[in-house]
Amino acid sequence: MAYNLLKGKRGIIFGALNELSIAWKVAERAVEEGAEILLTNTPVSIRLGTINQLAEQTGALVVPADATSVEDLQNLVDTALEHFGGKIDFVLHAVGMSPNVRKNIPYEDTNYQNMLKTIDISALSFHKLLQTLYQKDAMAEYGSVVSLSYIAAQRTVIGYNDMADAKALLESITRSFGAIYGKTCGVRVNTVSQSPTMTTAGQGIAGLGEWFEMADEISPLGNASADDCADYVVTLFSDLTRKVTMQNLYHDGGFSNMAISPSVIEAYGKGKISE
Numbered sequence: 001m002a003y004n005l006l007k008g009k010r011g012i013i014f015g016a017l018n019e020l021s022i023a024w025k026v027a028e029r030a031v032e033e034g035a036e037i038l039l040t041n042t043p044v045s046i047r048l049g050t051i052n053q054l055a056e057q058t059g060a061l062v063v064p065a066d067a068t069s070v071e072d073l074q075n076l077v078d079t080a081l082e083h084f085g086g087k088i089d090f091v092l093h094a095v096g097m098s099p100n101v102r103k104n105i106p107y108e109d110t111n112y113q114n115m116l117k118t119i120d121i122s123a124l125s126f127h128k129l130l131q132t133l134y135q136k137d138a139m140a141e142y143g144s145v146v147s148l149s150y151i152a153a154q155r156t157v158i159g160y161n162d163m164a165d166a167k168a169l170l171e172s173i174t175r176s177f178g179a180i181y182g183k184t185c186g187v188r189v190n191t192v193s194q195s196p197t198m199t200t201a202g203q204g205i206a207g208l209g210e211w212f213e214m215a216d217e218i219s220p221l222g223n224a225s226a227d228d229c230a231d232y233v234v235t236l237f238s239d240l241t242r243k244v245t246m247q248n249l250y251h252d253g254g255f256s257n258m259a260i261s262p263s264v265i266e267a268y269g270k271g272k273i274s275e
């Protein structure tokens with residue numbers, strides 16, 4: 001159901017690779033809610049993925065940009081301002097990648113060149129994006145910038161590897177930049193800490209299949225899907241959340257506040273979980 005929550009708003013959406021992507025679902029929901037959007041991804045992801053199909057479906061312009069390149073981000077923001085004919089109301093940063101995870105290199109044997117790339121792509125790119133938007137005075141008052149995080153920023157999830165460190169930095173940048181952006185321009189900056197989700201990036205995490213099922217079992221409301229995430233993100237883009245900023249907002253069916261779950265105890269008792 002649509003509520004016209006984003007009627008007249010204009011936004012940039014990073015990270016739609018294919019229809020499994022969380023960003024893909026956010027793009028669809030934003031347009032359903034009345035927004036005009038511009039899509040962006042790296043040239044290689046545009047070539048290998050199916051973003052052009054989404055662009056056709058949503059009437060969006062696609063502008064290639066590597067989120068680690070300030071030059072690309074500057075070009076992207078300039079293009080968006082010109083294309084929209086005015087300031088930007090919302091931005092979704094759904095960007096993440098770890099070469100260490102991709103290459104199955106364990107955390108205790110980290111390749112530091114890879115780790116620097118993980119941090120650049122998954123965390124610093126958010127600072128670069130915010131700084132570009134800020135310096136170009138590109139966001140409308142009460143504009144909203146959202147990135148996607150994961151609970152491994154707070155609690156150890158073995159296998160999430162150096163992405164956990166990147167997410168911790170991402171959430172810190174959200175607070176630090178959010179304070180400045182809120183005070184000077186009235187712009188909101190938040191992260192949504194999403195349940196494990198079966199996307200291309202998600203499937204790269206070792207053991208995600210079992211972890212996905214276990215998190216679903218432990219969460220009182222079950223895992224939040226990519227569609228659920230899109231619903232939540234749309235509210236953060238809307239005028240209904242104008243005083244929400246500098247937050248890491250758990251969107252995980254309650255998982256983050258659970259300690260012991262009866263179903264896990266039962267599974268342990270039946271020998272399904274062992275040391």
Ligand SMILES: NC(=O)c1ccc[n+]([C@@H]2O[C@H](COP(=O)([O-])OP(=O)(O)OC[C@H]3O[C@@H](n4cnc5c(N)ncnc54)[C@H](O)[C@@H]3O)[C@@H](O)[C@H]2O)c1
Nearest residue numbers: 015017021022045067094095096148196197199200201202
């Ligand atoms: N899938 C999950 O379980 C889960 C859970 C919590 C948070 N997240 C986060 O959600 C975000 C979106 O991931 P997803 O799960 O939808 O997977 P996805 O693979 O569909 O999206 C990741 C996107 O990052 C883009 N990307 C990678 N390097 C980039 C770069 N240098 N510049 C610009 N874009 C780049 C990819 O092209 C891709 O579109 C990520 O930040 C991810 O960490 C995912």
